Amino acid sequence: MRTVATAGHVDHGKSTLVRTLTGTDPDRFPEERARGLTIDLGYAFCDLPSGRTIGFVDVPGHVRFVKNMLAGVGAVDTALLVIAANEGWMPQTEEHVQILDLLDVRHGVVAITKTALADADTAMLVRLEVEERLDWPVVAVDSLSGAGLDDLIATLDAVLADAPPPVDAGRPRLWVDRVFAARGSGTVVTGTLTGGTLRRDDDVVIAPGEHPARVRGIESRHERLDAVGPGARVALNLAGIDHHAVRRGDAVVRADQWEPVDAIDVSVRAVTGHAFAKRTEIDVHVGSGEQRGRLRLLDDAGLARIRLARPVALAPGDRLVLRSSGAQATVGGATVLDIAPARRTADAVARLALPLGARVLAARPWCRPEEFARLAGRPPTAADGQEVGDWIVAPTELTRVRERAAVLARDGWPPITQLAAECGVEVAQLRAALGDALPDGPGTDPAARALVAALAAEPFAPPSPRELGADPALVRALTRSGEVVEIGGVCFTAAATDAAVRMIAGAVLDRGELSVADARDLLGTTRKYVLPLLERADRAGVTRRRGETRVPGPRAADHR
Numbered sequence: 001m002r003t004v005a006t007a008g009h010v011d012h013g014k015s016t017l018v019r020t021l022t023g024t025d026p027d028r029f030p031e032e033r034a035r036g037l038t039i040d041l042g043y044a045f046c047d048l049p050s051g052r053t054i055g056f057v058d059v060p061g062h063v064r065f066v067k068n069m070l071a072g073v074g075a076v077d078t079a080l081l082v083i084a085a086n087e088g089w090m091p092q093t094e095e096h097v098q099i100l101d102l103l104d105v106r107h108g109v110v111a112i113t114k115t116a117l118a119d120a121d122t123a124m125l126v127r128l129e130v131e132e133r134l135d136w137p138v139v140a141v142d143s144l145s146g147a148g149l150d151d152l153i154a155t156l157d158a159v160l161a162d163a164p165p166p167v168d169a170g171r172p173r174l175w176v177d178r179v180f181a182a183r184g185s186g187t188v189v190t191g192t193l194t195g196g197t198l199r200r201d202d203d204v205v206i207a208p209g210e211h212p213a214r215v216r217g218i219e220s221r222h223e224r225l226d227a228v229g230p231g232a233r234v235a236l237n238l239a240g241i242d243h244h245a246v247r248r249g250d251a252v253v254r255a256d257q258w259e260p261v262d263a264i265d266v267s268v269r270a271v272t273g274h275a276f277a278k279r280t281e282i283d284v285h286v287g288s289g290e291q292r293g294r295l296r297l298l299d300d301a302g303l304a305r306i307r308l309a310r311p312v313a314l315a316p317g318d319r320l321v322l323r324s325s326g327a328q329a330t331v332g333g334a335t336v337l338d339i340a341p342a343r344r345t346a347d348a349v350a351r352l353a354l355p356l357g358a359r360v361l362a363a364r365p366w367c368r369p370e371e372f373a374r375l376a377g378r379p380p381t382a383a384d385g386q387e388v389g390d391w392i393v394a395p396t397e398l399t400r401v402r403e404r405a406a407v408l409a410r411d412g413w414p415p416i417t418q419l420a421a422e423c424g425v426e427v428a429q430l431r432a433a434l435g436d437a438l439p440d441g442p443g444t445d446p447a448a449r450a451l452v453a454a455l456a457a458e459p460f461a462p463p464s465p466r467e468l469g470a471d472p473a474l475v476r477a478l479t480r481s482g483e484v485v486e487i488g489g490v491c492f493t494a495a496a497t498d499a500a501v502r503m504i505a506g507a508v509l510d511r512g513e514l515s516v517a518d519a520r521d522l523l524g525t526t527r528k529y530v531l532p533l534l535e536r537a538d539r540a541g542v543t544r545r546r547g548e549t550r551v552p553g554p555r556a557a558d559h560r
Helices: 016-024 028-033 063-073 091-102 122-133 149-162 344-350 356-363 369-376 395-408 416-423 427-437 446-457 472-481 493-513 515-521 527-539
Strands: 002-007 042-047 053-058 080-086 107-113 138-140 173-175 178-182 186-194 205-206 210-218 223-224 233-239 250-252 259-272 281-285 289-297 303-314 319-324 331-340 386-388 389-392 484-487 490-493 543-546 549-552
Touching: 002 042, 002 063, 002 091, 002 138, 002 356, 016 053, 016 107, 016 149, 028 149, 053 063, 063 091, 063 281, 063 289, 063 319, 080 091, 080 149, 091 319, 091 331, 107 122, 107 149, 138 149, 205 303, 250 303, 259 344, 259 515, 281 303, 281 493, 289 331, 303 331, 303 344, 331 344, 331 356, 344 356, 356 369, 386 395, 389 395, 389 427, 395 416, 395 427, 416 427, 416 472, 427 493, 446 472, 446 490, 446 493, 472 484, 484 493, 484 527, 490 493, 490 527, 493 515, 493 543, 493 549, 515 527, 527 543, 527 549
Parallel strands: 002 053, 002 080, 080 107, 107 138
Antiparallel strands: 042 053, 173 186, 173 250, 178 186, 186 233, 205 210, 205 250, 210 223, 210 233, 259 303, 259 331, 281 289, 281 319, 289 303, 319 331, 386 389, 484 490, 543 549
8 A cells, every 4th residue: 555645725626536536535524524625634545557555645725724734744755736727826735835845755646627617728727837846747637527537547556656665664653643532442543654564462652652552453444454564544453542642743653663852953944935043933743743843053054953842753864844833834844864962052063964873873972773773763784883792882982982991091900980980981881892901800700790699689779798798809809890889888780870870861861850859769769879879970971960959961861
């Protein structure tokens, strides 16, 4: 199946054409049928001679319902533009074409409708105007008499044959454009699936919010399926979530594959006649959703940072449409370049000029492969960075750590925890970077392993080595080797301190600030243990003290 969205000015015959092609009335509401005016999205299907199926998303053409039109075209790659022969190119024709261009919808067909209402010369003038403006095939039709419909079907079939097939990157995302409760089934969401395949019984989350759910059933074209691929119109029956917890603009994705974000760096393009102010409030349309955003230009070449009112599951390459709520007009579009922008906007322009992999690692020099895939929208490759232990590392960062460690160890190796702190990395990262260059530690000594295991059993509230009867010399050796970290008189395993710092980094970035009580609850421990761990986060640059709370430090994003 391929999904095709209609587009065009109000009353140019989009819904009538879809009804004639499919036998299904896409106007779902009695009010729409009574007024002869499409208000919200409609859906219908038809088969093509090649055996392909088209899932039509019929959009409203009235200027008052542009946001509903945007909800229908945000995930498609092919359009059917409808222009009435008796009226020609109209204001909403222009805005809909602008929107399709900003979304990079490159494939489509133009249907000139209502040919029975225009004389031959008028219809020819409309065709010539369309051909001057668009490089899409044009077919003249009359929905009531059926004239030209066979040619339109054949042209749609040929355009879809030439269009690249939908990409299955193993990262499915379904932008929700409708949600309802079905009797006996529970929550049902519909949308156009992109990016990958979904299967019955898949575990998914609703982003933002990370609400877990399970795909209980899949339906496409009123047929129940075990699996469905990208490009199809899909209805998912979701178990484990109430329909009130889902809304248009949410995304159904697999857990841990996507990073819902509320700040993004983008390249922006204004429509003709508009120029973006240095800072401006803007309506941002992405996928099937709409929300307010604050746009800040970073340079004079169209790079900008957008802060969204709520997080969205995005990836580099995603397209946004920007509209002015005051003017009620489309003013431009944006392409997502970075979904994890560094806090300093002064560094952003240079970073955004880098290739995608280097761009990701410039903001987070140590990235686990799964984290890199979320931030880049694809798995890492050999060209992106160097694989070191459990991380993908920027080559410049690896060189920096190794050179800094060599300088610090020139007169003898300091304790590895001190060395890691001086190099600005975690102990495990330092071990991965230096490898065999590090001196041997206690190794596999049974007493050492037993002590580390006892501390790890309660990572954020470990017993003291004295309570465990540990030899102080052994504790000093484990501290020097970096397997044990002593902070404020408390001994933690290095893995526990690294995990605590990551959790604190994520929480302080999400919340903006973190109290001692917040951190205590986050780690499930007591004040005795949380204070040393917060001190560790302070020293790592993850947090900064501001009165009785912590706020994000300069290296918070590096440790998230």
